[in-house]
Amino acid sequence: MAEFGKEMRKQFILDDKTTFVNHSACGALPLVVFDHRNRLIREMEQVPDVWFRHKPEAIWSENIKAVAEFLGSKTSNLVFVPNTTTGINAVVRSLNLEPGDAILVTSWTYFTMKDTCHQVSKQHGVEVVYVDVPFPLRSNEQLIDAYEQMLSKHDNIRLVLLDLITSVPPVLFPLKELIAVSRKYEKLILVDGAHGPGHVPLNLEELGADFFTGNLYKWAFAPRGCAVLWIAERFHEKIFPPVTAYAFYGDGELWKNYLYQGHGDFTPFYTAARAIDFYRDIGGYERILSYCQPLVSEAANLLVRKLGTWHYPLPKEMQTSFMRLVALPKLSKYPPVIVPPNEVRRKIHNMLEINYDVWKRFGILCAFVSVENEAWIRICVSIYNELDDYEKLADAILTLVEEDKLQK
Ligand SMILES: Cc1ncc(COP(=O)(O)O)c(C=O)c1O
Secondary structure, three states: OOOOOHHHOOOOOOOOEEEEOOOOHHHHHHHHHHHHHHHHHHHHHHHHHHHHHHHHHHHHHHHHHHHHHOOOOOOEEEEEOOHHHHHHHHHHHOOOOOOOEHHHHHHHOOHHHHHHHHHHHHHOOEEEEEEEEOOOOOOOHHHHHHHHHHHHHHHOHHHHOOOOOOOOOOOOOOOOHHHHHHHHHHOEEEEEOOOOOOOOOOOOHHHHHEEEEEOOOOOOOOOOOOOEEEOHHHHHHOOOOOOOOOOOOOOOOOOHEEEEEOOOOOOHHHHHHHHHHHHOOOHHHHHHOOOOOOOOHHHHHHHHHHOOEOOOOHHHHOOOEEEEEEEEOOOOOHHHHHHHHOOOOOOEOHHHHHHHHHHHHOOOOOEEEEEOOOEEEEEHHHHHHOOOHHHHHHHHHHHHHHHHHHHO
């Protein structure tokens, strides 16, 4: 097996000319996984009727079994969905929330999830209650207290939407404790685990949530379109996907509600077992962690040193293993997005113009984002990255800084 870093990079389909330091957004595919999926697509296209009429059950079952083992789940509680957004929609829309009920989210809840809640709010008169995440966050306890305050104030909360890892800023939430506090108030618990599988060891049966959804295409090296939804047994007959399936439903077997939702390309689901094999073949979680975690700290320190800026303030216990945020020097051409005061329904503020320009001019794919009305660089580290990638990023930003000075 190839060494991590440049050697490993050759085993990915990523464009050779691009420096890729944004793995958590869309993921990146190892060639063996990409090739496996292509073989499935070819097989599907060669005998489409066979594929759709006779194949799905067996191939679904083989793949969901592998994922269930990977995530500490019973096979019977787990289904494939194309992405976390679909998983969240299945749950939030199936719960028959009524006028006067409320859903608890946070100011950092991913924007499409906020939108799902606000749509349900519009359709059914449901309230969306926000935990305004304190800035700076000083400890897990501070966040748990902020949740508890809202839970104790709002009796009408029925569903708590909890993050495992937020996207912007990237923060590891104290999920176990947040589940415990939500349980204390007898709420339903839905976990947005978009960044979880492959990033954090998981045991879905022991988590204590009612629902969990997360992507395999980010940190578990599966293709985009591959995610899972875990549903506690008592809800199997209550939660339905947004689209009906060809398989029968109503006989208590959860997977039948999700298998084959119209004719489409479900090969990302059926590539999951191959992706997990890859993950294990390269040494699994421990080896990935021991390479990526020190590198992400080194990379963030390098950026801070070279750019003369600072780290996003966050206690160590809330740092994610593979993602960091570093302040971007002031650039008049790329100001941060300013959010009006009292605007709790904040969206993720991708600074799309600088994201695109840095790729176009320097061949670097990185996320530039606004948080708390300041501009930040979000970096990720995966097994194909080296410190050199972040040197290039720092140099590109220094070029922008120099140009900015000349224009003044
Ligand atoms: C925290 C979080 N939740 C949900 C999502 C949505 O995931 P998807 O686009 O796969 O539905 C993302 C996307 O990156 C995310 O970062």
